[in-house]
Amino acid sequence: MTTAQPTSSLSIGIVLFPNVTQLDFTAPYEVFNRLPNTKLYLLSETLEPIRSDGGLTFLPDTTFAESPLVDLLFVPGGSGIDVKLEDKKFLAFLKTQGEQARYVTSVCTGALLLAAAGLLQGYRATTHWLYLDLLELLGVEVVKQRVVIDRNRITGGGVTAGIDFGLVIAGELFTEAIAQSIQLAIEYNPQPPFESGSPETAPEYIINSVKATSKNRLDSRRQIIQKIVAESSISISQK
């Protein structure tokens, strides 16, 4: 499978943190690791194993301190964002990387972290359907769409949007043929057994059930975001 590779022409930094939602990044990872001449960095505060919010534990390979400046910055979401939304050192790392990156990207609630770092204001972007209004609170022009491209910002919706997001990036940064070959290799020919993947198609009682389960998280996350908006009006104001 592997032959001699020329020097990497693209570096992708995947930003990890405790209680990340693993599929937010493992889905795009499966696309990214098939891109030609691409170096992936699994970035974290330390090299300690990271436990996802669903319990899967995996290993980062590069600390924030040792990370090179990457070409594409990618931030997944998950329940762990609540802590990171108020972690100034973490947000400063995103800002430093994001201000120089060729592309600044996220899946799911990773967009809230990018916005908290001041990297999405003045851009159109999306996030998990449950948190669209929180992204708006942070001064972002919110779009309900599976994947949103606005100049060099590329953001995806909730969790599984990461596959579509990964393939969009493959097509944008490389070629359509490369993206199509990866799609065929990972047999991405989705056939959901139910019609319940978005609030536009799910039955009302299912939407209410998911909203009820998420209510506490949504409320506390809204409080955190209202607090950081109040405290840092400069960095998150419109560009």
Added chain:
Amino acid sequence: MTTAQPTSSLSIGIVLFPNVTQLDFTAPYEVFNRLPNTKLYLLSETLEPIRSDGGLTFLPDTTFAESPLVDLLFVPGGSGIDVKLEDKKFLAFLKTQGEQARYVTSVCTGALLLAAAGLLQGYRATTHWLYLDLLELLGVEVVKQRVVIDRNRITGGGVTAGIDFGLVIAGELFTEAIAQSIQLAIEYNPQPPFESGSPETAPEYIINSVKATSKNRLDSRRQIIQKIVAESSISISQK
């Protein structure tokens, strides 16, 4: 999010090995970890970190030796199956677990491992589109379908089929409402940017390109399977 849970009513054993394709199991994992009263075991020969064929490294939590007999056995695929197809101890573990499990399941080329362990003969099953004929060589009734259910065998196609597979399992073993709630929570509303996810829809030159890239692997895998078929005609003969 977590409240007091009654004793687990379902145990799922996810069988891991070096050079597994991570999305084969991380996609179903994201569904499984949201099922009520379900205990997941990440099973491996040892507790050493496991590197996937795409480079992501993660931690198993239970050795084969210490694994309980699980209710649902799940085997993902990946380039690492070639070694495991000839690993008698590994196959014996699958057989012991599979013969007593309520459900025996796979995604992608995990089906080849189940078949090599003698667990799919006499059943209809599927695998990654590139390897359907190899599954047939092993005496399995092969079906070209995203997810195939035949009695207590549930098999999915290549890599990303794991999401559909996971939701099918949620619907079969629990309720449609639980499956739909998980689908909405992970926003599984797929919108592939290209029409290239199966050999039925992909452009001819893309199919040829993926086949060319996979030729060496396919050839050597066919040789391994021809060898084990020749050597073990009893265990893999039709039931």
